[in-house]
Structures are given as structure tokens and as C-alpha cells.
Amino acid sequence: MGKDKSKRKDITRRKDKLKEEKITIREMIGNVTYLLKYAGRYDKPLILKIMILNILLLSGMAANDTFILKLIINGLTGNMAFKNIMVLLLISLVLVVILEWIHQLLNEWAKAKLIPLSGRIQRDLAEKNSLKDLIFYDDPETYDTYAVVSQRADELVSDAVTVVSKIIGGTVALFVAAAMILTIDPILAIFPVAGFIVNLATRFKIEKINYTWWVEYRKKLRKADYSKRVFYQPEFAKECKLTDVRGPLRLQFDEALDEAAEEGRIYGPPLTWVSLVNWISVFTVFSFFAIPAYLGYLALVVKSIALGEVASANNAANYVRRNLNEINYCLVDFQVIGRYGSKLIKLLEYKPNIEVADGLTPEKGSGELVLSHVSFRYPNTEEDTLKDISIEIHPGEKIAIVGENGAGKTTFVKLLMRLYDVTGGSISYGGHDIREYNTRKYRKKISAVFQDYNIYAATVAENVLLRKANEEDEEDVRHALKKADFGRKLDSLPLGIHTPLTREFDEDGVNLSGGEAQKIAISRVFLKNEDRAVSILDEPSSALDPVSEYKLNKNLIENAGDNTVIFISHRLSTTRMADRIYLFEHGKIIEQGTHDELMAQNGRYREMFDRQARNYLV
Amino acid sequence: MAKRKKEKDNTFKQLRYALKQVWDADRLLLPFTLFKNSIEQIFYVFFFVYLTKYIFNCIERNIEYSKLFWFLIFACLGHVCVHFICGWYETYRKIKMPEVYRHIFHRVMDISDTLELSDYESPEFYDKYARALDRCAEQAIDLSIQTGVYIGNVGATIMSLVIVVMVDPVLLIFMIVPMVVSLYYGNKNGKCNYDREKAITRDKRTADYVKRVYYEKKYASEIRLFDINSIMLNKQEQAVERMGEVSLKYRMKSAFYSFLMKGSYSVLAGIAAYFYVAFRIKHGGVTDISSYVAMITAMAFSTDQLKHAVENRIYLSNESRLFKNLEEFLETDRKEKEQKPDAGEIRSIELQNVSFTYPGAKTSTIHDVSFTWNKGEKLAIVGYNGAGKTTMIKLIMGLYPVTEGKILVNGRNISEIDGDSYRKRFGTVFQDLQVFAMPLVENVLMRRPSGPDDYATAEKALTSAQFDCSHPGLTHGLDTIVSREFDEEGFIPSGGQAQKIAIARVFAQQPDMVILDEPSSALDPLAEYNMYKNMMRLSEGRGVIFISHRLSSARMADKIYMMKDGSVAEHGTHEELMEKKGPYHEMFMLQAENYQDSLPEEMLLGAEAFYG
Secondary structure (H helix, E strand, O other): OHHHHHHHHHHHHHHHHHHHOOOOHHHHHHHHHHHHHHHHHHHHHHHHHHHHHHHHHHHHHHHHHHHHHHHHHHHHHOOOOHHHHHHHHHHHHHHHHHHHHHHHHHHHHHHHHHHHHHHHHHHHHHHHHHOOOHHHHHOHHHHHHHHHHHHOHHHHHHHHHHHHHHHHHHHHHHHHHHHHHHHHOOHHHHHHHHHHHHHHHHHHHHHHHHHHHHHHHHHHHHHHHHHHHOOOOHHHHHHHHHOOOHHHHHHHHHHHHHHHHHHHHHHHHHHHHHHHHHHHHHHHHHHHHHHHHHHHHHHHHHOOOOHHHHHHHHHHHHHHHHHHHHHHHHHHHHHHHHHHHHHHHHHHHOOOOOOOOOOEOOOOOOOOEEEEEEEEOOOOOOOOOEEEEEEEEOOOOEEEEEEOOOOOHHHHHHHHOOOOOOOEEEEEEOOEEHHHEOHHHHHHOEEEEOOOOOOOOOEHHHHHHOOOOOHHHHHHHHHHHHHOOOHHHHHHOOOHHHOEEOOOOOOOOEOOOHHHHHHHHHHHHHOOOOOOOEEEEEOOOOOOOHHHHHHHHHHHHHHHOOOEEEEEEOOHHHHHHOOEEEEEEOOEEEEEEOHHHHHHHOOHHHHHHHHHHHOOOO | OHHHHHHHHHHHHHHHHHHHHHHHHOOOHHHHHHHHHHHHHHHHHHHHHHHHHHHHHHHHHOOOHHHHHHHHHHHHHHHHHHHHHHHHHHHHHHHHHHHHHHHHHHHHHHHHOOOOHHHHHOHHHHHHHHHHHHHHHHHHHHHHHHHHHHHHHHHHHHHHHHHHHHHOHHHHHHHHHHHHHHHHHHHHHHHHHHHHHHHHHHHHHHHHHHHHHHHOHHHHHHHHHOOHHHHHHHHHHHHHHHHHHHHHHHHHHHHHHHHHHHHHHHHHHHHHHHHHHHHHHHHOOOOOHHHHHHHHHHHHHHHHHHHHHHHHHHHHHHHOOHHHHHHHHHHOOOOOOOOOOOOOOOOEEEEEEEEEOOOOOOOOOEEEEEEEEEOOOEEEEEEOOOOOHHHHHHHHOOOOOOOEEEEEEOOEEHHHOOHHHHHOOEEEEOOOOOOOOOEHHHHHHOOOOOOHHHHHHHHHHHHHOOOOOOOOOOOOHHHOEEOOOOOOOOEOOOHHHHHHHHHHHHHHHOOOEEEEEOOOOOOOHHHHHHHHHHHHHHOOOOEEEEEEOOHHHHOOOOEEEEEEOOEEEEEEOHHHHHHHOOHHHHHHHHHHHHHOOOOOHHHHHHHHHHHO
């Protein structure tokens, strides 16, 4: 009994949620117009051409299918001469051939022309995306939605063009048909118009429920999908064979399916009722019943019209019904576009803060990096990741940051590079707060190797430079790779530094092992760079074997010269060469000093070092 | 021709197999789906062809209005009844769709039991099955809907043709001819589309890749720090331009074929039929004008149906292809698992001159390795990346059969004992370990917890593995779902945390033998130290193998095996190996350098010579 009650409560809660899905038709139209304008910015003539041609085409077809047809049918049933009918038919023939040919040509042409347009839009979005502040990615909720939306953005825009021209064209055609019906009997025109209006109202409602159901259903199904995937995806095979993980996953799968079915129980009935209203009124009553009944009444009881008019009116009514169906399909798409559109617009209107910041240009040479009472908190989290960090780094110093996983080391690096802005305190470089600089120019002063580096589907040289490679770069790239101990591998590559990496789209691409990939990433630090004043290395040697690690450390120190170097590491062996060491714990600095000082302090650092060193004592 | 026929048979078989999945999942769903999606078309025939003719006849013969009126009322009531059935179908389908999932994937789950690791690793497994399995359930439902529509199209076409023929058989010509024409050019158009798609495959992949780079979070930092736009956007621009050009090149051809396909209907079934009808009425002495007029309307309707039938036919045969792979996966007779004796408690594992070559590889990965591992013994396997350490572990666990030599478990050949029960005796942490999107407690226990005791066990295991159970990310404690795969409040573990969870599994499991493949690579020193300490304490009396290229931990082992190029280069205790001054000594000294004062230059050279 109690269970029943709670279930009902659940359903009411869901129904409230259903109401919450608030995006008005007006907003939807606004969104779609925005998208059209947006597309128009790139190729206005194309979009206008597609829309106008579509409208002309559909109304031409409508005219042929209603007015000319009416003349022909009247001719057939009346006393028109055979010759005159032939003339009408020939006109219709020419019209049909021309319209059909234009139709197909327009379709194919628009398809081909929209490809570069969507590509252009995609590029624009990519550029916009690269200017978004990194913090945008750290709010999982917004990120998830926007990632999905913006991935589909190019399709969305070209779909908007197609759908809108079809809807307008279809509506114009509908009015042409209605006008024809009007010439026969004004009352007759009421039925298709009423059908159109009822359809519009209920259609949106139907799609809304369907959409909400789909969202909830997908959410539940995602859990089932994941659980079942584990059973056959190769990356999970080992665990599947060696552990009992299949037991709980199977239970999870079943539960998720039960929940998914429950969504059907919640959203199915309202959907069914609204659909019934739509079908019965729009199709059964307005088109199948009312029109023949009224026509029959006019012809048999009032005797105001003849067979020819009945036939043409009936034809036109069928034409209206078919058109309504088409428009319905388009309206579904229209809603999807309108819905996604509002998210896309938010994305397009997003104003970055850090990435486009203009300001001072840092001076040549190295400056002093000063962090005073810096704290930082990620959006939607309850605790500061970094708390009250104060550090002074003089030009040319070698600094090591050590600490456990999750102590905030990588966040620290990102703050230094101004990928994020501090939420408390300040960072200054060369006497100015880094927020006063032009972000791009400031970042030129720093080069960094991250723990989570990427290899791109581009040539080796481009992967090292991370920009387009010129001829004069070649020597520099080779030198950098050699310094990063990639020389031997480089010699074995067929096209040397021009070898494409990854098989993303190139069958001849080379896939690198983890260690090799890391060497590529490290080589970025060894590039000649006159601007650079600071090098940051975030766990550079984690995937390397001991010999490579040794060589790397030696080369790094040599290469750095007068630069400031900041090492991030959890292996304390590398920290010995640092001028100063900062030990991070839970986002705070708990010890600092040189290796010898810290060892003498007998604190946490000493404890860690001794533990690691103990096993290496001969 | 024979080949084409066979292809057609296959399509039908695959479609039948897809429908069978729906049928087996729920007895009502398939007939219901077929009914709902075909009945509408058939009703249309009634309204557009039969009823039109009826009304026109009534008008021509001046029959009483009330007869027509009541006829309409009954027809529409019938239609309303059909609506009610179809309306509730929507609800029924939404509720029963998960059943199709359940039906298919319970069988997949059962089958995955009998799969060998080598099955998963064969490259065709992924291409053929994994992709089919990803989409099959939704596809099965979609196919049954489309089949319903197809049946409706065909039924409606046939019914309307029958009515047309009854009025005048000659009218049939105006439908058959365009049908043949459109089928012929439809095929040509299909080929043309296929060629175009093929011509742009690479460019499409490029454009998709570039898109991905900009939307995946992992690239975000680098994009902001480097001029990656200059590499990627250029690539995308070229790819898109090429795609546009190729499509423009094919545009005329494709438009021409589509024109012939669609145009043949509107010209022949539309205009030409009118010519004929006009001729018959004006010069053929036809009295039944109303029927002819009705038929002309009817023909527009039946060509519409015919067009859709042809389109649907192509769709069905294209989309059911995937079910060939599904059938292969589900219905292939797999070797019945032989009843082999249970492994029982493992006391010793002995490798005798074991060699192993991966299927398809030219050179062996492991050659001539022999050693014994007894319960209670702690072994370390060390060596450079690619020396064959992980492969050896897989052999020991019986995940692959050895190519030469043998592995004895308690003196019995490994091939004679039941693999699953044998493997259950192991606790393993792999380098490429996986955590699953399920509650943390299940991730540790690998089963549903049955009471507070289980939670205590899991928590203890996690603590022993240095996992911080009070982490703020664990919003629901041990019941927090790991990963955000489907739960927004899920906990995303870092590399180190995932490793700790995997280690906790071993602690919770209490196995006979423990295998750790580079267990500490993502751990920081303190966690590493504590983890090893706990591991050693808890695995007292068990066998342990750990693989590492960090030699500091190897020291804790009773015996160390140094591997190079697939064979054992040296073995012994740490002290013995250091005494020998061989490769192990060199590797150790090299790593120890920073913890000591200095390292002789010649030793470095020696190490370089060893590693190359």
C-alpha cells in the first residue's frame, strides 16, 4: 500500500517536471531565426536562394496539383472539347517536368553547397571554442550539454535552413490549395484550416512529451548500455574473465531496464491521449469525414456543385492532408532545432574573460614570479583546491613542487599559465599582476609539458611545434627530438619528421607507444624559443625507463640555461637538483627549502625521501 | 545474377532474424508493431480509393444522401477504433522496448562466459561484433516498425491496383512502367551515392577528427597554449572543400537519376494516365465517368505507396545487414565447456621451458622460460618495457595456451584444469586496469553487498589500499557510483585512485595468489610505500608476483627474475644479483643514483649498452 503511494508521488513529481520543460514556441522561433541569421553571415545568397527556390517550387507544385487539376477534371466531367483538355494536359506536363527537374537539382545542389557552409560554421565554432576560458570545461553539467550541442551545431544550422524553407513552402502550398477549395465553396475551406490549427497545437504538445520521455529514457538506458557494453568490449575483457564483475553488472543492467520501462509507463498514457485527439480530429473528423460528407451534401442535397467540382475539391483536400503530414515531420525537426538552438546561442554569445584579455606585453628576459596568498576553487565544488599559496621565484631558479596525488600540483601549473584565474590572492610576473598582461603574450613566456599531453593526427614536426611547420623549423625540431631521446625512433620513421602520426584518418600513420609519445611531448621544451623565460615540467618522466629518464634530466638542466624551471614530481630523486623545493599537501605548502634544508628539518619531506631511498641503499 | 539472388535471400534471412529477436522478447510487441504500422496505409486505400469511388458513384447516380452519410459514419468509427489501438501501441512500445534489450543482452552475457581472451583481442571481433552489438536492440525495433510500414505499403499498393484493374486493366500500364523505370534508376542512383560516399570517406574522417579535438576536454589546455588552430583548421578546411567539390561533381548525375525515378511517376502515372482517361471518356464511349475520375485520384495515391514501398525495401535490406553479425555471434555453436576438474587451492605453479608466440606474430614473445612459484613465495619480475613481463603473467593465469613447454599447477598440466575456477584463485591488478561505473562498494567486492559486514570489508580493503574513504567526491559514501558515465553525481577517480580501487579488490578477495602488474606507477611515494607494506602484511602465506621497472620494490621479493627480450636474463635474491654485478646491478645503480652521491660513468655506459 505504502509502496503504491510513493510510486504515485513519484509520478506527480515527474509530471511537474514535464511542466518544467519550458521553452515557448515564440522562443523556438526566435532561436531558429537566430540560427538562420547566423548562417546568413557566411553565405547569405545561398540561404536566400535555397529558401526562395523551395517556396516557389512548392507553390508551383501546389498550383499544378490543385488549380490545373481542377480544370482538367472539370473538362473530363463536363463538355469540354478533347483538344482543349489535351492543351491543359500539355501545360501540366511541361510544368511537372520543369518543376521536378528543378526540385531534384535544387536538392542535390543545396546538399553539396551546404557542406562547405557547415564546415565554415564548424571552423568558426572551433575557433570560438578555443577562446573559451578553460573553466568552462570544469562545470560538468554545462560542459556535457554544450559539448553535445556544439558538436551538432553545423548540422543544426543547415537543418534549420532546410526545415524552415520546407515549412514556409509547405504552408504556402497549403494556402494555394485552400484558395482553390475556396473557389468551390468557402465553408469547405474551413475544414483544412481547422485541421491545420488543431494539428499545430497538438503536434507541439506531442513532440514535447515525446522529447521529455526520450531524454528520461535515454538517461536510464545509458546505464543499461554501459553495463552491457562491458561484456563484449575488448578493454574490459581481462577483468571480465578474472573477476566476478559480471554479477553486479547484470543486476545493474536489469534494474536500468526496469527503470527505462517505468518511464514508458509515465509518459506513454499522456502521449497516447494527445495523439488520439490529434489523429481523430485532424485526420478522421476534419479530413476523412467532414469533407466527403459536406461535398456529398452539396452535390446530393443542395445540388449546388457537380461531380467535377466534388472530385477537384476532394483532390485538393487530399493534397492538404499530405502536405500537413510533411509539415508535421518538419515541425518535429523544427522543435529539435529550436531546443538545441537556445543552447547553441548561449554558446555563441559566451564572452570569454581570460582568453581574449588584452594588456601589457611582458618585457624581454626573465622576470620574477610572485604568488601571494593564492587560493583557487573549481566551480561547483565546496573546497578550495589551493589554499593560501605564497611563493617567490627569482629568474633562473630551479624549483621543484612535490606532493601526493591530488595535492593540487597540476592546478598550480594551470594557474601559473593563466588557464584559470585565481579565486583569491594574486600572481604577478615581472612586477605586474598577470591579469594585466595580454594573455597570449604572457603565455609565450612559459613553455610547459603536461602530464596529460596529447598526440595529434598531424606530422611529427607539427606535433612537436604544435603549430604549422615551416622549412626553417626542421633543424630545430630534429634537434629537440634528439634531446628528448627520440632520435633512434626518428631514424626508423619512413618520412622522418614528416611522418604522419596516428591512424585517425591516415592509413600510413604511425601509432606511438606511451613512452615514445611522452618523448614527443617533452621535446616541445627543447625547441629554440627566445621568448621563453619559464619552463614547467609536470611529471615529465612517468612513462620513461630509467636510462631515458636519466638522459632527460641531464638534458633538461643543460637546456634550461638561465630560464626558470619548475618541476612537478612525486619522485623525489629528481628534486635534488632543485634550488628550492615546495612540498604540497591538500592544496597547501607544508614545507619548503633546499633538499638539504628539508632533510635537516626532519619533517614530512624527509620521511618521504627516506622511504623511497631506503630500498635503493646498496 | 545468382549472386544477387543469394544476396536477396540473405537480406530476408537477416531481417527475419531481427524480427525474431523482437518476437522472442515479447510475443505481443511484434504483431502489434506490424499491425500499427501497416493498418494506417490499408485504411487509406479504403478512404482514398474505395470511398472516393463510392462517393463519386453516388453523386453520378444521384443516390440518397443519408446512405452516403451513414456509410461515412461507419467508416470513420472504424477508423477511430483503429486509432485507439494504435494510440495504446505507443505506450506499449515504450514499456516493452527494454524487454528487447533484455532478451538480446542476457544471451550476449551468457555467451561472453564462454569467450576466450584471445577472442576479444582478435581485431575482427571489435569490427564485426562489438559494433553490431552496440546498435542491435534499437535496430531490431526500428526494423520491425519499418517492416510494418513496408507491409502496409505493399498491401495498399496491391489493394488499390485491384480496384484500378476492376475499372480498367489498361490503367495498370501507367503504374508498372514507372515502377520498372524507377527501380532501374534507383539502383543507378544508389551506386552513384555509394561512389560519392567512398570518395569523401577520408575527408569526412578528417573533419570529424578535427571536430573532436575541439570538443573533448583533454585537448582543451593545449589548444589554449599553442597554435593548434593553424594545424587543425587548415586540415578541416581542405577536407570540407573537397567534400563540397566531390558532391558538386556528382550533383548532376544524382539529380538526373532522382529526376527519372520520381519524374517517371508524375509523368506516366500522372499526366499520361490523364491523356488515356480523357481519350476514353471523350472518344471511348465510357459511361461510368465517375469511376474513371476516382481512379485518377487513386493512382496518385498508389504511386505514392509504391514509391514508399521501393524506398522501404532498400532501407530494410541496408539496415538488416548488421544482423548477420549478430546472428553469427549469438548462434554459432561454441565449444561446450569441457568439464574439467576444479583447480582447488593452488600450492605451486611450475613453468617448464615455456615459449609463446602471439597468433599471427612471426617471432616468439616468450622463449624458454622455466621457474617455479610456490604458495607463500614472493617473486619479482623486472625488466625493460616490452621484455614480455605482462605476457608471461597472462600465460601463468591460463589466459593463453603456451606454444611450447608446459605449465604445471600443483603438478597437473594447466590445460587439464578448469580455467575459471583456477583464475578465481588469483587476485590481479593490471597495468591497464578498469574501474566500472557501479557503486564503489561493488567495485571493490565485485558483487552486490549483502549487509553491513560487506561494507566493512570493502572499507577495510580500501583503507589498506591507501584509498581515502572520506574524499569529498564520494557524495554517497561507498554507494557512490564510480564515473559519471550515467550519474551526474558520480565520482571520477584519478589514475592513482583507480589503481587503489583495483588494489582494494585484491585485499577484499583474499586470493591464494596475487599478481601485481606495475601496481605503483600512478601512486605517489607515500602511498606506494604504505600499499606495499599492507600488501606484504596481508599476503602473508600467499604467493605474490609483482612486475615493476622500479627496482626499489623488487627488493622485497624472495626471488627476482630479470627479463630481457622474452627470456630470463638473471635470477636470484637482491643480494645475489647485486653480487653478480650483472644487468640487474646496473639497472639498480642507475635508479639509485639520485638517492646516493654519485654514479660511476662506466656503469651508465654499461646500462646504455644493455638497454640499447
